[in-house]
Amino acid sequence: MAQYFSRRNLFGAPLWLAAAGSLRPTDLYASYLASRHGENYRQIGIRPLINAAGTYTTLTGSVMSDDARQAMFEASKCFVPLVELQQVVGERIAKLIGVPAALVSAGAASAIQLATAACIAGKDPDKIHRLPQTEGMANEVIMVKQHRMGFDHAARASGAKIVEVDTLEELHKAIGPKTAMLFYVHIYEPKGKIREADFLAAGKKAGVPVFNDAAAELPPHDNLWKIVESGFDLVSFSGGKGLRGPQASGILVGRKELVEAAALNNNPYSDTIGRGMKVGKEEIMAVLKAVEVYMQRDHDADQKLWRGFMEHIAGEVAGTPSVKTEVYIPGPGGHPIPYLRIQWDEKKLGLTYAECAKKLSDGEPRIEVNTASDEINLASYNMYPGEERIVAWRLREIFRDAGKA
Ligand SMILES: *Cc1c(COP(=O)(O)O)cnc(C)c1O
Numbered sequence: 026m027a028q029y030f031s032r033r034n035l036f037g038a039p040l041w042l043a044a045a046g047s048l049r050p051t052d053l054y055a056s057y058l059a060s061r062h063g064e065n066y067r068q069i070g071i072r073p074l075i076n077a078a079g080t081y082t083t084l085t086g087s088v089m090s091d092d093a094r095q096a097m098f099e100a101s102k103c104f105v106p107l108v109e110l111q112q113v114v115g116e117r118i119a120k121l122i123g124v125p126a127a128l129v130s131a132g133a134a135s136a137i138q139l140a141t142a143a144c145i146a147g148k149d150p151d152k153i154h155r156l157p158q159t160e161g162m163a164n165e166v167i168m169v170k171q172h173r174m175g176f177d178h179a180a181r182a183s184g185a186k187i188v189e190v191d192t193l194e195e196l197h198k199a200i201g202p203k204t205a206m207l208f209y210v211h212i213y214e215p216k217g218k219i220r221e222a223d224f225l226a227a228g229k230k231a232g233v234p235v236f237n238d239a240a241a242e243l244p245p246h247d248n249l250w251k252i253v254e255s256g257f258d259l260v261s262f263s264g265g266k267g268l269r270g271p272q273a274s275g276i277l278v279g280r281k282e283l284v285e286a287a288a289l290n291n292n293p294y295s296d297t298i299g300r301g302m303k304v305g306k307e308e309i310m311a312v313l314k315a316v317e318v319y320m321q322r323d324h325d326a327d328q329k330l331w332r333g334f335m336e337h338i339a340g341e342v343a344g345t346p347s348v349k350t351e352v353y354i355p356g357p358g359g360h361p362i363p364y365l366r367i368q369w370d371e372k373k374l375g376l377t378y379a380e381c382a383k384k385l386s387d388g389e390p391r392i393e394v395n396t397a398s399d400e401i402n403l404a405s406y407n408m409y410p411g412e413e414r415i416v417a418w419r420l421r422e423i424f425r426d427a428g429k430a
Contacts, residue, residue, distance in 0.1 A: 074391040076407035077416055079360070080241060084393060086265035086272045087407055093270050093315040100310035107293045110306055114313045115284070118276060121316050124253045126284035128277045128291065129264075129309045131302035133240030136261030136277035136287075137179035137208075140236045141166060142298045143259070143286035144206035145184055153290050156298040157184035165203045167196065169224065171217035172210040176238065180208060183290075183298050193219050193227070200231045211239040211252065215358040225256050234258040234283060240275070243267030244361055246324050249316075253279050259287075264308070267406075270315030274308040328363070331405035334413035335365040338403065341417035345424045347373045365403040367420075375428025384423045385416075392416055 063073030080087050089097070111129060118127040130136040145164050146152035152162060166185040168177060177187055185205065190196045196219060200207075207228040214221050221237075228235035235256070240263040242248045252260045257279065264274030277287055291299035332352065339350035347370040354361055371377045378396045385392040392415075395402040403416070 072389075072391045074386075074393050075409075075412045075416060076393055077403040077405075077412075078393040078395050078407075079404035080263075080266040080406060082265075082272075084407075086263070087267070087269045089271060089311065090269045090315060090318045092318050093311045096314035097271060097307045097311035100307045105306055107306065110309055111288065111291075111293075111304075114309050115288070117313055118316050119278065121320050122278060123250045124278045126279065126281040128284050128288050129304050129312050130261075130275040130277050130291070130299075131273055131304050131308075132265065132275040133238065133261040133263040134176050134179045134275075135299070135302040136240075136275045137176055137236075137238055138183050138302065139277055139287040139291050139299050140259045140261065140283070141180040141183040141185050141206060141208075142290035143283050144234045144236070146286070146290060146298075148286045148289050153298075154296050156290070157182060159184040163203045163205045165199075165201075166206045166208050167199050167204060168208045169196075169210075169213070169217040169219050172208070172213045174210065174213075176240070177208070180206075191218060193223050196224065196227050200227065200233060204231070204233050207233055207235040209235065209237045209257075211237050211242050211248075212358060212360075222255075228258075229256060234280075236260070241266045241360065243319070244324060244327075246319060246322070249278075249319075259283055264312045264315060268312070268315045268319050270312040271308045274304060274312040274315075276312065276316070330410070331408075332363040334405045334408050334410075335363045335403065337413045338417045338420065339365055339367075342367060342420050342424065345369070345374070345421070348424065360404075360406070363405045365405070366400045367403070368400045369424075374424065376423070381420075381423055385419060388419060388423075390415060392419055 066073050076084055115127045130139055142156055145162050146156050164184055164186055165188050166180050167188045170189040170191045188199050190199050209224050225235050236259040237252050237257040238261050239248055239252055240261055259279035262276050264270035265272035290297050292303040335352040339352055342348055349368045351366045352363055354363055378401050381401055382394055382396045
């Protein structure tokens with residue numbers, strides 16, 4: 026089981042799973058637990074969970090690939106010059122992806138902050154020292170109004186003043202001598218009125234750097250280079266979501282001059298805005314490995330595997346009266362991976378969506394899903410092979426017992 030995320034073994038189902046079809050749920054569960062090694066969490070009173078919700082930071086993002094985990098372990102054993110390591114790994118990641126330059130950050134939010142610092146202070150040591158004070162510097166960051174989100178705090182933390190625009194016309198008007206950076210959020214394109222290409226073109230025309238936050242936008246894997254290829258000067262990705270690197274890692278990719286400026290605003294240098302977002306040798310080496318593995322993965326096989334998880338669960342619960350299921354891939358504004366929507370008549374079944382989610386979360390093993398007012402919703406991305414059987418079994422059990430005291 027521990028081998029699942031390595032490429033070699035993607036479909037090499039572990040022995041216990043081969044027998045799982047003939048096991049009773051309790052045996053299946055015991056076998057599952059033995060395979061997942063969550064004991065250190067249990068010892069301190071934390072119950073590990075089956076993540077059928079998605080790559081949420083609060084549920085710890087994703088789980089590292091075996092290769093990344095091993096790289097982290099090996100990296101932890103000896104000393105290296107950290108500045109040199111950042112440089113070499115940045116170059117290697119850039120080459121692997123096919124972008125001009127890359128920098129390892131402490132997460133995508135950290136990449137947002139560093140991108141902003143790079144666009145405000147550049148490589149000027151005095152300005153780097155003064156951030157987040159920005160007197161005498163261009164410090165306005167323009168965002169589409171509907172793209173405002175918690176993570177734009179990271180841009181403000183570098184001293185940026187956010188200027189909101191609603192229409193393309195407003196955008197053109199807002200760009201001026203005080204503009205430091207244009208900030209787009211890739212997944213929010215459908216929310217606003219300004220198309221990504223138009224936003225980009227406005228920045229290009231004015232000669233202002235344009236940044237795109239694509240933290241959780243893997244898959245599709247080609248986002249890794251396509252957003253830069255399309256013309257964005259800087260793009261951020263979370264290392265602990267789609268890439269399956271360490272949770273506390275990210276990458277900033279893009280134009281060489283700006284990535285270099287970001288690096289100068291970053292740790293390990295002490296007198297920088299980035300010093301509090303330190304990345305250690307362990308994260309740096311692990312994120313390099315995560316990118317390597319991600320570039321070689323069979324992404325179509327992943328999609329098939331994930332769809333299989335969702336279809337299995339859908340098939341298992343289909344017989345329950347009033348239960349409806351749908352396996353689907355969200356359109357623009359969603360993550361292109363298979364999800365499963367389960368709906369039922371709450372009155373007929375004697376079970377609300379919230380109650381169902383609570384029972385999944387309170388039970389053993391703990392299972393986390395998404396709830397809405399009219400469905401429970403499962404994401405496939407973070408599930409291990411075999412877990413779809415456990416989720417299906419728990420759901421059937423909950424449905425069977427619904428309405429009973
Ligand atoms: C998750 C996320 C971030 C933050 O990523 P971290 O790697 O956790 O710092 C930023 N922006 C968006 C859109 C995200 O989904």
